[in-house]
Amino acid sequence: MSSRAQRRPGELAFAVALLALSLWLFAEAYKISGFSGLSTPGIFPMLATGLMVVCSLVILLKALAMTPAGGGLRRFLTDITPLRQTVMVVLVGLYILAMPWLGFLAASGLFLFVSIQFLWRRAVWLTALVSLAGLAAIHVVFSLVFQVVLPKGTLLQGLF
Amino acid sequence: MLESFGYLAISWLDPWLLMLTAAGTLAGIYVGAIPGLSVTMAVSILISFTFKWSVNDALALIAGVYVGGVYGGSRTAILLNIPGAPSAIATALDGYPMAKRGEAGEAVGLTTVMSVFGGFVGVAALALFAPMLSDFALMFTSRDYLLLAMIGILLVGTLSGESFAKGVFAGALGVLIGMVGLDPMTAEGRFTFDTITLMGGIPYVVAMIGFFGVAEAFVQLHQLDLPAVKQKIDRVIPRLADVRRYFRVALRASGIGTVIGALPGTGGDIAALLAYDDAKRSTKNPEVPFGEGAKEGLVAPEAANNAAVGGAFVPMLTLGIPGDAVTAVIIGALFIHGLKPGPLLLVETPHLFWFTVGNLALANVFLLIFGLTGIRIFTKIVECPKAILLPLIIILSAVGSYAIQNNPVDIYWMLLFGVFGYFLKVYGFQVGPVILGVILGPMMDANYRRAMIGARNDPATFIWDFLSHPISCVLLIAFLALLISQTPLGRLAREAWRGRRAQGRGAG
Numbered sequence: 001m002s003s004r005a006q007r008r009p010g011e012l013a014f015a016v017a018l019l020a021l022s023l024w025l026f027a028e029a030y031k032i033s034g035f036s037g038l039s040t041p042g043i044f045p046m047l048a049t050g051l052m053v054v055c056s057l058v059i060l061l062k063a064l065a066m067t068p069a070g071g072g073l074r075r076f077l078t079d080i081t082p083l084r085q086t087v088m089v090v091l092v093g094l095y096i097l098a099m100p101w102l103g104f105l106a107a108s109g110l111f112l113f114v115s116i117q118f119l120w121r122r123a124v125w126l127t128a129l130v131s132l133a134g135l136a137a138i139h140v141v142f143s144l145v146f147q148v149v150l151p152k153g154t155l156l157q158g159l160f
Numbered sequence: 161m162l163e164s165f166g167y168l169a170i171s172w173l174d175p176w177l178l179m180l181t182a183a184g185t186l187a188g189i190y191v192g193a194i195p196g197l198s199v200t201m202a203v204s205i206l207i208s209f210t211f212k213w214s215v216n217d218a219l220a221l222i223a224g225v226y227v228g229g230v231y232g233g234s235r236t237a238i239l240l241n242i243p244g245a246p247s248a249i250a251t252a253l254d255g256y257p258m259a260k261r262g263e264a265g266e267a268v269g270l271t272t273v274m275s276v277f278g279g280f281v282g283v284a285a286l287a288l289f290a291p292m293l294s295d296f297a298l299m300f301t302s303r304d305y306l307l308l309a310m311i312g313i314l315l316v317g318t319l320s321g322e323s324f325a326k327g328v329f330a331g332a333l334g335v336l337i338g339m340v341g342l343d344p345m346t347a348e349g350r351f352t353f354d355t356i357t358l359m360g361g362i363p364y365v366v367a368m369i370g371f372f373g374v375a376e377a378f379v380q381l382h383q384l385d386l387p388a389v390k391q392k393i394d395r396v397i398p399r400l401a402d403v404r405r406y407f408r409v410a411l412r413a414s415g416i417g418t419v420i421g422a423l424p425g426t427g428g429d430i431a432a433l434l435a436y437d438d439a440k441r442s443t444k445n446p447e448v449p450f451g452e453g454a455k456e457g458l459v460a461p462e463a464a465n466n467a468a469v470g471g472a473f474v475p476m477l478t479l480g481i482p483g484d485a486v487t488a489v490i491i492g493a494l495f496i497h498g499l500k501p502g503p504l505l506l507v508e509t510p511h512l513f514w515f516t517v518g519n520l521a522l523a524n525v526f527l528l529i530f531g532l533t534g535i536r537i538f539t540k541i542v543e544c545p546k547a548i549l550l551p552l553i554i555i556l557s558a559v560g561s562y563a564i565q566n567n568p569v570d571i572y573w574m575l576l577f578g579v580f581g582y583f584l585k586v587y588g589f590q591v592g593p594v595i596l597g598v599i600l601g602p603m604m605d606a607n608y609r610r611a612m613i614g615a616r617n618d619p620a621t622f623i624w625d626f627l628s629h630p631i632s633c634v635l636l637i638a639f640l641a642l643l644i645s646q647t648p649l650g651r652l653a654r655e656a657w658r659g660r661r662a663q664g665r666g667a668g
Contacts (some may be wrong), residue, residue, distance in 0.1 A: 014587050018329070025336060025351075032350055038619065039612040041343035044605040045350055048335040055329035062323065080586055084381050089579060092374075092554055096571050099558075108555050115554075119384060119547035134552050138559060141194075147205070148563040 103153025184224020192232020199229030247428030254457030272531030282470020334597015370577025417464030421471020
């Protein structure tokens with residue numbers, strides 16, 4: 001176990017968020033069956049969320065004991081959520097949302113091409129070739145070998 | 161005796177069975193290496209198209225996939241820090257640091273040899289001690305399983321990471337995710353928020369893919385500009401001196417793996433963790449500290465999870481109780497073929513028992529061959545530009561999440577867990593305990609409630625049950641010792657002990 005003297009950017013806010021989440025989940029666990037018995041369906045969720053509350057409190061107190069990271073929001077944006085991460089999360093989100101309309105193959109092909117181009121920054125034809133090869137490999141393994149029924153797009157009427 | 165040996169040698173002498181076992185083992189390695197493609201899933205698929213085959217052919221292929229799959233999970237754990245299966249979570253702790261040093265070839269080679277060693281120990285235990293092991297496994301009650309699961313989560317929470325609190329928080333979070341859905345005992349909704357979507361629960365594989373695969377991909381975006389580490393693959397086959405050096409660790413781990421594997425409902429994941437912890441505590445002077453690429457940390461979990469395969473077959477063949485998820489599916493396959501796994505199997509169909517033993521041993525031989533020959537190609541994954549690899553990992557993760565139950569909602573969970581997992585990793589949490597919590601949470605819940613109902617909801621009786629039964633008492637002591645060792649009280653005790661020893665030396 002390592003011990004640090006300085007907080008990471010955003011660590012205090014994250015600890016507060018974890019405590020809030022734990023308290024909310026504990027309240028939800030209590031709603032299942034409250035303290036009505038020792039073998040009710042809600043007892044173990046309450047134990048788990050109770051433990052989360054205690055641990056998140058300890059985590060918060062430890063974070064408070066450390067010296068602030070400094071640099072504020074700007075440092076959080078550069079160290080923890082830099083543009084590359086943010087763009088990739090957005091791209092994955094768009095990919096998942098587009099899948100029901102475009103179908104698995106078209107959405108995955110598009111996601112692979114855009115994300116590899118964004119991260120790799122090479123010639124477009126090379127990116128397209130790599131994306132196609134990757135997509136073909138995945139299609140063979142999952143669709144043909146394992147016969148996984150992958151989502152078909154409503155927009156392209158099952159073409160992909 | 162001779163007859164038994166004949167059954168044992170069937171798959172070794174029949175070219176068709178040899179080929180099926182080899183194909184199964186090779187396929188298993190690659191299935192196990194892809195997060196989202198589980199061995200359970202592969203075996204389930206195999207059953208659907210092998211039910212018309214003869215039972216020997218079907219079992220040969222299935223046993224190969226099982227043995228290969230358990231080992232395959234370690235490949236991506238070492239190369240990418242993404243375990244292909246929960247049983248490879250512990251492998252990533254020291255395997256990935258080795259790959260970062262350019263020692264992926266050596267890590268995979270050592271893993272292969274020790275997996276095979278563990279596999280053989282498990283098979284030997286199955287052949288020699290099956291009835292005895294199953295009798296021992298039957299002694300375990302619900303409270304013992306509860307303690308075993310709690311030890312498992314606590315272990316992974318304390319193995320590495322920044323603080324005990326963070327480890328326990330992650331474990332509890334996992335338990336909570338495992339609780340989502342309808343309560344199996346009363347069908348009451350838990351954390352479903354009155355939505356039909358959540359009533360089916362969240363599959364643990366989705367959590368594993370999100371927290372490990374996607375989160376790791378986001379973390380590795382930070383290292384996109386770093387040049388790929390050139391892997392040294394001139395030495396793939398481990399030195400005899402190395403094998404000799406880690407033999408003791410491997411043997412202990414194999415023993416742990418066999419016994420844990422024989423416990424119904426447990427599996428390679430708990431076995432690997434317990435073996436890793438045992439190695440950490442029993443290794444006095446590792447070449448490098450655990451968590452930074454200690455070879456003992458690689459040997460122990462890999463020997464244990466493969467030994468657990470042989471162990472898992474013990475209760476399946478002797479009692480008809482599955483040792484883990486895969487053997488649960490295999491039981492289904494045996495029933496399809498008109499066989500009845502259980503106490504009479506050894507009496508009515510002894511050939512099936514000995515055929516399985518021989519076949520598992522053969523699968524381990526093929527594991528050694530395929531495991532040591534594909535390393536050069538496999539390690540190229542690490543040298544592939546991350547800009548290409550990371551989007552591919554995300555696509556694989558999406559397909560793997562969707563493939564479990566053809567539910568698009570699982571892909572949303574995958575992304576949510578991926579983003580949350582990223583923040584957890586960035587702020588010094590481990591994601592291993594989360595996955596273990598998801599897997600073991602329902603088991604803990606069910607066993608706690610059974611134990612409590614058994615004690616007529618009386619807390620005093622409940623506690624007394626733990627203290628008055630030998631197995632429960634031993635496990636409780638182990639759990640408490642583990643818990644205390646992580647608190648300030650444990651640290652004070654250690655310091656006092658060191659002080660007393662120093663005084664003793666001074667006096668001497």
